[in-house]
Amino acid sequence: MAERALPKHPSGLYDPIRYILSLGGKRLRPALALMAADALGADPKAAMGPALAVEWFHNFSLLHDDIMDEAPLRRGKPTVHEAFSSNQAILSGDVMLVQAYQLLAELPAAQLPSALALFSRTAVEVCEGQQHDMDFEIRQDVSEAEYLQMIRLKTAVLLGASLELGAMAAGAQAAQGRSLYAFGEALGLAFQLRDDLLDSFGDPALFGKAVGGDIAQDKKTFLLIHALQTAGPEDRAVLDRWIGVREPVMRTEKVDAVKGVYERSGTRTACEKAIEREHQKALAALDSSGLNAGNSAALRDLAERLLARES
Amino acid sequence: MAERALPKHPSGLYDPIRYILSLGGKRLRPALALMAADALGADPKAAMGPALAVEWFHNFSLLHDDIMDEAPLRRGKPTVHEAFSSNQAILSGDVMLVQAYQLLAELPAAQLPSALALFSRTAVEVCEGQQHDMDFEIRQDVSEAEYLQMIRLKTAVLLGASLELGAMAAGAQAAQGRSLYAFGEALGLAFQLRDDLLDSFGDPALFGKAVGGDIAQDKKTFLLIHALQTAGPEDRAVLDRWIGVREPVMRTEKVDAVKGVYERSGTRTACEKAIEREHQKALAALDSSGLNAGNSAALRDLAERLLARES
Numbered sequence: 001m002a003e004r005a006l007p008k009h010p011s012g013l014y015d016p017i018r019y020i021l022s023l024g025g026k027r028l029r030p031a032l033a034l035m036a037a038d039a040l041g042a043d044p045k046a047a048m049g050p051a052l053a054v055e056w057f058h059n060f061s062l063l064h065d066d067i068m069d070e071a072p073l074r075r076g077k078p079t080v081h082e083a084f085s086s087n088q089a090i091l092s093g094d095v096m097l098v099q100a101y102q103l104l105a106e107l108p109a110a111q112l113p114s115a116l117a118l119f120s121r122t123a124v125e126v127c128e129g130q131q132h133d134m135d136f137e138i139r140q141d142v143s144e145a146e147y148l149q150m151i152r153l154k155t156a157v158l159l160g161a162s163l164e165l166g167a168m169a170a171g172a173q174a175a176q177g178r179s180l181y182a183f184g185e186a187l188g189l190a191f192q193l194r195d196d197l198l199d200s201f202g203d204p205a206l207f208g209k210a211v212g213g214d215i216a217q218d219k220k221t222f223l224l225i226h227a228l229q230t231a232g233p234e235d236r237a238v239l240d241r242w243i244g245v246r247e248p249v250m251r252t253e254k255v256d257a258v259k260g261v262y263e264r265s266g267t268r269t270a271c272e273k274a275i276e277r278e279h280q281k282a283l284a285a286l287d288s289s290g291l292n293a294g295n296s297a298a299l300r301d302l303a304e305r306l307l308a309r310e311s
Numbered sequence: 312m313a314e315r316a317l318p319k320h321p322s323g324l325y326d327p328i329r330y331i332l333s334l335g336g337k338r339l340r341p342a343l344a345l346m347a348a349d350a351l352g353a354d355p356k357a358a359m360g361p362a363l364a365v366e367w368f369h370n371f372s373l374l375h376d377d378i379m380d381e382a383p384l385r386r387g388k389p390t391v392h393e394a395f396s397s398n399q400a401i402l403s404g405d406v407m408l409v410q411a412y413q414l415l416a417e418l419p420a421a422q423l424p425s426a427l428a429l430f431s432r433t434a435v436e437v438c439e440g441q442q443h444d445m446d447f448e449i450r451q452d453v454s455e456a457e458y459l460q461m462i463r464l465k466t467a468v469l470l471g472a473s474l475e476l477g478a479m480a481a482g483a484q485a486a487q488g489r490s491l492y493a494f495g496e497a498l499g500l501a502f503q504l505r506d507d508l509l510d511s512f513g514d515p516a517l518f519g520k521a522v523g524g525d526i527a528q529d530k531k532t533f534l535l536i537h538a539l540q541t542a543g544p545e546d547r548a549v550l551d552r553w554i555g556v557r558e559p560v561m562r563t564e565k566v567d568a569v570k571g572v573y574e575r576s577g578t579r580t581a582c583e584k585a586i587e588r589e590h591q592k593a594l595a596a597l598d599s600s601g602l603n604a605g606n607s608a609a610l611r612d613l614a615e616r617l618l619a620r621e622s
Binding site: 008011012013064067068087090091093094095097098099101102105109112113116117120121123124127129130132135 | 323324375379398403408412423427435438442443445446595
């Protein structure tokens with residue numbers, strides 16, 4: 001089920017799959033599955049089915065989420081529903097989800113029931129996360145805890161599952177798999193919070209896209225939610241004045257004003273602390289996995305690099 | 312995973328699922344799975360997981376197909392994308408597909424790999440069938456063979472899989488399962504052709520919706536494709552004159568004119584013969600399954616009733 005093995009026909013169904021896979025991306029989820037198997041002393045190839053399955057699943061969710069979010073670009077290129085059509089993005093996404101199960105089913109029969117249960121539970125959670133994300137767009141009272149739960153479902157659980165599936169493929173004990181899941185889940189939360197932080201405070205020379213996009217669109221990130229709940233009256237008035245202002249000519253002034261609030265209200269610091277909290281949780285989970293320092297080094301390094309990244 | 316067991320929250324995700332399941336339908340696919348297990352002497356309850364899985368899968372495909380086809384009504388009620396939104400129909404459909412796998416996974420571990428392989432292969436085929444169906448809408452040269460292949464993929468393979476999954480749940484030999492699959496596949500083709508026939512030639516008093524909908528919308532059914540290929544010059548001119556005419560005031564005249572062509576060109580008879588051919592194929596497959604007449608009676612009766620139905 002590698003890219004080259006996709007059927008040619010009907011091209012309306014398979015061309016969009018070839019397209020989204022050709023756009024690249026970090027390939028973080030398959031890397032985690034393979035690294036988990038490797039850290040456990042297994043041949044990483046044993047985890048190839050689950051590794052491809054989580055990457056396929058992730059791309060399925062991108063196809064459908066981008067329709068729902070009316071996103072024009074993905075990885076700097078037109079999204080599938082723009083480059084092809086919404087109907088094709090729906091149906092090609094459906095096929096990718098089914099193919100993810102086909103890839104997962106490459107696991108030995110003994111590992112299949114538990115892997116299948118974890119994969120499906122995670123898939124439901126990712127859908128629930130997307131629904132929460134859409135619900136939050138039209139709600140004004142989203143709490144920090146609700147936001148963290150949303151990104152846990154939408155992003156973090158799939159990183160956890162990628163690792164645990166890799167561990168299952170390596171024949172690990174269930175408890176060891178759960179520890180690696182916990183590592184991935186905390187890493188995923190930290191990863192998404194780092195995303196939120198970079199979007200507002202990234203170095204424009206390194207970030208790769210325009211800084212301030214979330215602010216410009218009033219996106220309910222950790223930062224905005226925290227600031228709305230903690231800013232004093234004066235800063236709250238600044239937020240109230242700018243939220244809803246979408247004129248491009250006002251963008252720079254808006255981004256600067258809201259970033260000022262984020263600094264003064266302690267929001268930036270709170271986000272950095274939350275990232276560090278999840279990072280420490282991830283490392284503690286890795287310690288509890290019982291892997292020795294040598295075997296867990298690659299996962300530890302990956303976490304460092306993901307949380308120090310500037311783009 | 313029965314309807315009552317669906318989570319309440321997030322309601323935006325699960326309410327559309329409750330809605331589509333509440334609309335009823337023939338429940339043909341789960342009936343076939345349970346009947347296959349019963350015919351093989353197993354407790355039908357053994358096939359409950361696969362039975363619900365195929366019904367869930369079918370409803371997932373309705374949610375997404377209805378978006379793509381811009382269908383306003385399903386079972387006489389507003390479609391999910393009309394009653395809720397397109398985004399909800401996409402995401403709730405995704406969850407239903409995942410839940411179908413969760414239901415299938417209720418099978419004993421020994422049966423899971425083969426059941427999973429059949430289910431996923433079928434799911435891919437159903438998506439391919441939908442893609443062909445959409446491709447045919449903008450093509451003028453669809454052949455009868457291509458049409459039959461499209462309805463085989465879009466409809467027939469899922470009926471076949473429903474039966475074979477029920478047989479797997481009953482612990483049947485692989486060859487017996489394949490015979491039941493062949494029965495369901497032929498039955499599915501006959502069933503869809505009967506649908507095409509009824510839409511044009513059904514008894515208005517019994518059909519349940521307005522006769523002639525396919526003709527009014529120039530839908531490329533077996534009938535239209537056959538007539539375009541076999542009608543003489545005069546009848547061909549009638550078709551060419553009416554195809555594309557969509558004014559409601561012309562509807563009755565159009566339907567009568569095209570039905571006249573279908574009668575004169577032997578199209579109606581060809582469709583009836585194709586139904587009978589598939590019906591006989593289905594019965595032959597049932598014979599080859601090695602079930603004795605008593606055990607296969609219910610399946611035989613179901614086929615008779617489906618192909619004699621007037622609505």
